Amino acid sequence: MENGRVDQIIDKHHCEASSLIQVLLEIQSENHWLPTAALKRISERLQVPLTRIQHIATFYKAFSLVPKGRHEIHLCMGTACHVRGAPRLLDTIQDLIGIKPGETDLDLKFSLETVNCLGCCALGPVMEVDGKAHGKMGPAMTADVLKKL
Amino acid sequence: MARINSPEELEQFRKELLSTRDPSTPCISVCAGAGCLASGAAEVIAAFRTELETQGLTARVQIKGTGCPGFCERGPVVVIYPEEICYLQVKPEDVPEIISQTIKEKKVVERLLYVEPSTGEKTTYESDIPFYKHQKRHIIGSNIKIDPKTIDDYLFIGGYSALAKVLFGMTPEAVLEEVKKSNLRGRGGGGFPAGRKWEGSRDAPEEIKYVIVNADEGDPGAFMDRALLEGNPHSILEGLIIGAYAIGSHEGYVYVRQEYPLAVENITLAIERAEAYGFLGKDILGSGFDFTVMVHQGAGAFVCGESTALMTALEGRPGEPRPKYIRSNVKGLWDRPSVLNNVETWANVPLIINRGADWFTQFGTEGSKGTKIFSLVGKIANTGLVEVPMGITLRDIIHKIGGGIPGGKKFKAVQTGGPSGGCIPESLLDLEVGFDELSKVGSMMGSGGMIVMDEDTCMVDVARYFLNFLTDESCGKCVPCREGMRQMLKVLTNITQGKGKAGDIELLQELSEVAKDASLCALGQSAPNPFLSTLQYFRDEYEAHIQERRCPALSCKELISFYIDPLKCTACMICLRQCPSDAIIGGKRQVHVVVQEKCTKCGTCFDACPSRFGAVMKLSGEPVPPPIPEEDRMIARESKQK
Numbered sequence: 001m002e003n004g005r006v007d008q009i010i011d012k013h014h015c016e017a018s019s020l021i022q023v024l025l026e027i028q029s030e031n032h033w034l035p036t037a038a039l040k041r042i043s044e045r046l047q048v049p050l051t052r053i054q055h056i057a058t059f060y061k062a063f064s065l066v067p068k069g070r071h072e073i074h075l076c077m078g079t080a081c082h083v084r085g086a087p088r089l090l091d092t093i094q095d096l097i098g099i100k101p102g103e104t105d106l107d108l109k110f111s112l113e114t115v116n117c118l119g120c121c122a123l124g125p126v127m128e129v130d131g132k133a134h135g136k137m138g139p140a141m142t143a144d145v146l147k148k149l
Numbered sequence: 150m151a152r153i154n155s156p157e158e159l160e161q162f163r164k165e166l167l168s169t170r171d172p173s174t175p176c177i178s179v180c181a182g183a184g185c186l187a188s189g190a191a192e193v194i195a196a197f198r199t200e201l202e203t204q205g206l207t208a209r210v211q212i213k214g215t216g217c218p219g220f221c222e223r224g225p226v227v228v229i230y231p232e233e234i235c236y237l238q239v240k241p242e243d244v245p246e247i248i249s250q251t252i253k254e255k256k257v258v259e260r261l262l263y264v265e266p267s268t269g270e271k272t273t274y275e276s277d278i279p280f281y282k283h284q285k286r287h288i289i290g291s292n293i294k295i296d297p298k299t300i301d302d303y304l305f306i307g308g309y310s311a312l313a314k315v316l317f318g319m320t321p322e323a324v325l326e327e328v329k330k331s332n333l334r335g336r337g338g339g340g341f342p343a344g345r346k347w348e349g350s351r352d353a354p355e356e357i358k359y360v361i362v363n364a365d366e367g368d369p370g371a372f373m374d375r376a377l378l379e380g381n382p383h384s385i386l387e388g389l390i391i392g393a394y395a396i397g398s399h400e401g402y403v404y405v406r407q408e409y410p411l412a413v414e415n416i417t418l419a420i421e422r423a424e425a426y427g428f429l430g431k432d433i434l435g436s437g438f439d440f441t442v443m444v445h446q447g448a449g450a451f452v453c454g455e456s457t458a459l460m461t462a463l464e465g466r467p468g469e470p471r472p473k474y475i476r477s478n479v480k481g482l483w484d485r486p487s488v489l490n491n492v493e494t495w496a497n498v499p500l501i502i503n504r505g506a507d508w509f510t511q512f513g514t515e516g517s518k519g520t521k522i523f524s525l526v527g528k529i530a531n532t533g534l535v536e537v538p539m540g541i542t543l544r545d546i547i548h549k550i551g552g553g554i555p556g557g558k559k560f561k562a563v564q565t566g567g568p569s570g571g572c573i574p575e576s577l578l579d580l581e582v583g584f585d586e587l588s589k590v591g592s593m594m595g596s597g598g599m600i601v602m603d604e605d606t607c608m609v610d611v612a613r614y615f616l617n618f619l620t621d622e623s624c625g626k627c628v629p630c631r632e633g634m635r636q637m638l639k640v641l642t643n644i645t646q647g648k649g650k651a652g653d654i655e656l657l658q659e660l661s662e663v664a665k666d667a668s669l670c671a672l673g674q675s676a677p678n679p680f681l682s683t684l685q686y687f688r689d690e691y692e693a694h695i696q697e698r699r700c701p702a703l704s705c706k707e708l709i710s711f712y713i714d715p716l717k718c719t720a721c722m723i724c725l726r727q728c729p730s731d732a733i734i735g736g737k738r739q740v741h742v743v744v745q746e747k748c749t750k751c752g753t754c755f756d757a758c759p760s761r762f763g764a765v766m767k768l769s770g771e772p773v774p775p776p777i778p779e780e781d782r783m784i785a786r787e788s789k790q791k
Binding site: 016017018019020021022024025029052055056059060061062063077078079080082083084085087088091092095115116117118119120121122123124126133135138139140143 | 183184187188221222224367368369370371372375407408409445446447448449450451462463464465466467468524526527528532533564567598600602606611614615618624706727729730749751752753756757
């Protein structure tokens, strides 16, 4: 991500230190991860120590300090999905793509995240792949969805 | 649209709005809430638009995507006004028929109506569906009438009249009195009386005060705040402005989690519209009262739902709670008095002002007034959001509204209050729902999650699940929470894996005591609740796991095995084909056998085996019978041999 774009986002938030999280969120949503260069730029502009930015970037779930895969899998582990068998899906996904939640595979094809409730409990267990929700999933169906990607 | 500068102008505008809308004009409302969108509501809306256009009806029929009416189980939900005909599970291919039959000919499309599973009876109107009939939908009921992207729909149903009433007819003290009289208690978890919280802030000496909407709804399985924020954002804003007026605040925040992108979008849009109309900003409605609101997105941390952590996060720092020697309504955001209430609490305020505290207090129990929205999820026939008066029994919610447990299974427990709550067994189903009543039985109201569990749910696993969640979400600031949870999780995981030992339960109890007494914030203090309540009501399950290495619910993976009964197996090949790990051997006319070493226990074969055979079995606490010898596996099919 270019410094120019980072500056634009910082300026949009009036260059205030209290907007740090909002700035980071915007960069995360545009770039899908937070590159070190961008963090350094924010540190300079907002006059916030880099350690504190690091603290925030690791504290909140939304941020990633490493690049994400081309396909982002979000598996809902909310209570409703849990009691309807989400752990089974997680096992299946892990077996198939060989990574654990929070990881990205080496050829940057998949990133796997577990999330706590996507809010469509009626469809549980739910898996979201690249923003599309797949509801009422079973291990066999999950495998079908992933194999098609 | 020009600014509205006085209450008279507001009423004038409303009158004009009412006159432009002919009540007999057909209006098609399609739920565009998160649940229905996931089941394809966007495609349905698009199909309606195209169909109306091709039929040349665009001018005569209104179509809108609305907020969530709550019946997520049967989404996408379509309601056709003025008749209020309710169609469920509508697909784009149904759209032409709805237009030609219902809109043009005024006939009902029978096959899309609600069908009562037990009797097969069909219900035409929304309000007659049993799921809705037993509710009191004061807050969420408006969702289906409102397109949240506009402000006019909200004004159409009387929106912002409470604000006008307050600004021009009531002193801040009178507003405060009314809210106190209504005994409105915080809907976010703690149940603290809103009026008293407001009063504390009002009386605080600091000049600058804040009001904040807590929309960091983090409880897994709870989504009522999201539905309100997405579906009727103006009602929350109106409540917030009234609150600000009562305590003398001129600046407000909406803290909404970024995991709810639609809610962020709708509330941001609502704030812009409200500013344009003069409901926000300088000199609101010409009253001289100034108030601005900003949206702050949460970056994903469950602990930020806690008041002090949320305020720390608003300041741009990691959301860690701080000790509350002085409450945040006196020293909160930037050390200034800050009133923080959750979405549903704020949404109640305009109702209380408009209809009065006496109207509000007629619903509910002694200690808990008004209605409460619950998200009824899990092993329940009608998943969705239900708004009920406080004091209704759990049995009524689960059986009358929720339609009971699907698949003929037996009810086991209902979990309320999210990760800080507890599990309530069947023997307590006649409990009246209220803040104090739920606390008494070891659970809590929380924000209103209600997760139903049937006989297949293992209670030890549920406790482990919540502890796992909380361990992950603990901010790590204080030791009892950070370390205590971790140890509890280890012990519970061992138990679910069949590695439990005598003394584990006592150790868990001891750890619970410390976490309860010594944690800094409510997250740690209430974290042992799921364990304690499941232990209280389901101790036998813990003991079975530890002493017999058996999971009574046949759910804990390490303690169960799958086995195909050779006498029942008809060699139909269904499970064999579906098994993702090729752990089933067999063939045509050859009894199938699970290779235990290869089996990952995903349960696919169990689900796949047709119920008329029921050959796949789960075993726990007993050895798996040896596979039958290969020579005996052939099934002789008499009919085919002839």
